[in-house]
Amino acid sequence: MLIDCHVHAYTKKQITKLLLSMKKNRIDKSVIMYWPNIGGTKVPKINEVLKNIRNYPNLFLASSIRITDDRKFNREFEELKNILSKKQIVGVKLYLGYEHFFANDPRCNKIYELCIKYNIPVIYHTGDTWNLKNAMVRFTNPIYIDDVAVKFPKLKILISHLGNPCWIKETAEVIYKNKNVFTDFCGTLSFPGRFEKEYNNNLKKEILELVAYCGTPRKLLFGSDFDLYKQEQYIKFLESFTEFSKTDLEYIRHKNAEKLFKI
Numbered sequence: 001m002l003i004d005c006h007v008h009a010y011t012k013k014q015i016t017k018l019l020l021s022m023k024k025n026r027i028d029k030s031v032i033m034y035w036p037n038i039g040g041t042k043v044p045k046i047n048e049v050l051k052n053i054r055n056y057p058n059l060f061l062a063s064s065i066r067i068t069d070d071r072k073f074n075r076e077f078e079e080l081k082n083i084l085s086k087k088q089i090v091g092v093k094l095y096l097g098y099e100h101f102f103a104n105d106p107r108c109n110k111i112y113e114l115c116i117k118y119n120i121p122v123i124y125h126t127g128d129t130w131n132l133k134n135a136m137v138r139f140t141n142p143i144y145i146d147d148v149a150v151k152f153p154k155l156k157i158l159i160s161h162l163g164n165p166c167w168i169k170e171t172a173e174v175i176y177k178n179k180n181v182f183t184d185f186c187g188t189l190s191f192p193g194r195f196e197k198e199y200n201n202n203l204k205k206e207i208l209e210l211v212a213y214c215g216t217p218r219k220l221l222f223g224s225d226f227d228l229y230k231q232e233q234y235i236k237f238l239e240s241f242t243e244f245s246k247t248d249l250e251y252i253r254h255k256n257a258e259k260l261f262k263i
């Protein structure tokens with residue numbers, strides 16, 4: 001069993017491409033992270049995405065909401081409450097850095113309470129912010145997620161992208177000290193380039209340090225960030241960890257995701 005805890009696909013065409021990739025790579029389930037149309041990139045409305053995945057029991061959706069858009073927040077919050085009451089989503093993704101707010105911003109508290117009520121995780125974008133024009137990386141520091149984890153011990157939390165590259169150690173500490181916090185390595189590998197091998201080797205070392213610091217693989221999830229990346233690239237990367245036992249790999253490949261997302 002293999003679960004990809006972080007993919008992007010919204011239109012029918014993108015979803016067909018995702019399903020094809022999952023079949024090819026023997027991925028049993030994928031969790032789609034909604035993009036709340038920050039900046040220029042436009043994706044279909046959440047209800048349309050829900051409609052597009054309706055016939056595929058192996059696809060799940062984490063919704064999203066813009067925290068800093070005062071004009072739209074109330075409407076989006078009502079929408080979120082509505083789809084949650086129908087149990088149509090498995091998480092709420094917040095885009096730290098792409099929007100200018102820290103994880104411990106009091107404006108998020110309403111979201112956290114809602115996630116607790118429906119027993120679904122909040123997922124944070126952390127670390128590098130690609131080339132999005134107005135993004136500010138300091139907001140993505142996972143150290144502020146510790147405040148949330150302590151204040152809301154019943155809230156399940158996923159730190160996406162390990163806080164890579166600035167804060168993998170911070171992520172290790174936050175997931176180690178809080179029972180309710182997990183992380184994944186999606187979207188962290190190098191694109192083809194001159195120092196690709198060196199970069200990926202270094203990342204592997206840092207992930208091993210993180211797991212060793214936690215003393216368990218029960219805090220790490222498999223994810224790819226398809227279709228920014230190819231899913232096979234991440235499978236190959238996970239297979240390169242000869243340090244992990246078969247049992248360790250079962251947690252990383254699917255058991256941790258099953259526990260977190262209840263899928």
Ligand SMILES: [Zn+2]
Nearest residue numbers: 008033187225
């Ligand atoms: Zn992503």
